[in-house]
Amino acid sequence: MFLFTIKYFGFLKFVPGLPVVFDAWLKIYTLLTRPMLLDWIDDIETHMRKLPSVTAHNHKYGGLQFDRHKTEIGHIHSNGLLDMLLTRKIKAELMRQGLITDHHSFKNTGWISFYIRNEDDVRYALKLLRLGYDRIGERGRKLAQDFNKLFKQKTGKTPIEFRSN
């Protein structure tokens, strides 16, 4: 049902508020068909919120999104579909292992999809999210290093030294 809706009515995601309404209906559908999934998504949220600098909020196209420093780690739709951005290299490796699938909409990108169907999948989803969390951290660290280097080249001081003066 989810993929059918995305395929034929996906264009409606740009109507303000409609994806949130769709996700609420998806929650009700999940409640009637796989109620445990709602608890598992809550568990993932609780776990993710414990990580430093992580916030959780509504995804713009429906679902629960996790950010680290305002950069998206990934989001879970209320039918248990985890979508997240990894590097193409990591994605290729995970796909070779048959653990994840191509993103349901963005093929040939670093985006992946993973369906949470049981408690083992919850643990694996957390691993994936942790991978995304660390990737953003590394990217942030590298950006900060590059910035500091450039800053010192231009001013002769590190940003901390510059501020303390």
Next chain:
Amino acid sequence: MNKVELAKFKGYAASNVLAFVLIGLNKLLLHDANVLIYAEFVIIPMLMGVMYAWFTRKYGMRTKTLAWASCVNCFIAIVLSAVFLREGIICLFIVSPLLLCFILLGGLLGRHMFRRDNNTLNISIISLMLLAFVADSLSTHHYENEVTDTMVVKAPPAEVWKYVVAYKRNTSPNKYWLFKAGMPSPVESTVEGYYLGARRKCIFSNGYVFDEKIVTYDEGKNLTFDVTHQPRDPEIMGHIDILRGQFLLKDNGNGTTTLVGNSWYRLYVFPVWYYDLWAQSITRNVHLRVMEHIKQLSETR
């Protein structure tokens, strides 16, 4: 009753009392008391959800519990609407996905608000919702639309015309699920004469009669009639007015006729993005029921 159960009970009671007070207030503010607006189907359910979340805020409701509670809250609201607002079963069935969705969204919003525990933000959100409620209640609501259906009949226009103006009772079984569920469907049409200005009657399966007046009578080509009187009941008929109907006949030149059915209607329920889907589906199936009957009668010579 333990504390959690008591909080849930208070949540259900308070949210439904709030809803009925706001519906009463809305009736006072509205220009046309027959109109049911966006505020009643979107903002009130959301406020119900927020209210429930406020009563249960101390007990850390999980999403599954909140979703079940939203179902219960929606069910209570529907039963109360049937009893006090005298809404019909099919009508309530149609409205329930909308109510349930927004009660759940309100509950999730409320849970998020009360977790943050920022009173300024909470009061701002509630005030904005109430402001939207009042603004929507004071606005004018008017929506009209048209539905068109086409069918090829294997008979010449002169033959089809005989059954377009009036047709004998349709006894074939209904195909549309809402008709099968008990919603009245058109079964017969009678006319006092074949001329402009003649009175026509469209009779429905439950005995309802739509009085009509022929306003265009172009034999073999165009029959247009205005609906001059229609029944009001707690089901769909109370929330939609069929304004005008039309049958256009086009000779295909090969012994067949293209029959076009048009209906113009006015909706009294909002938001239209939800209810117009239903109105179009119902009107379309009223068309199809009549047109298939005309087709069957015309082709059986």
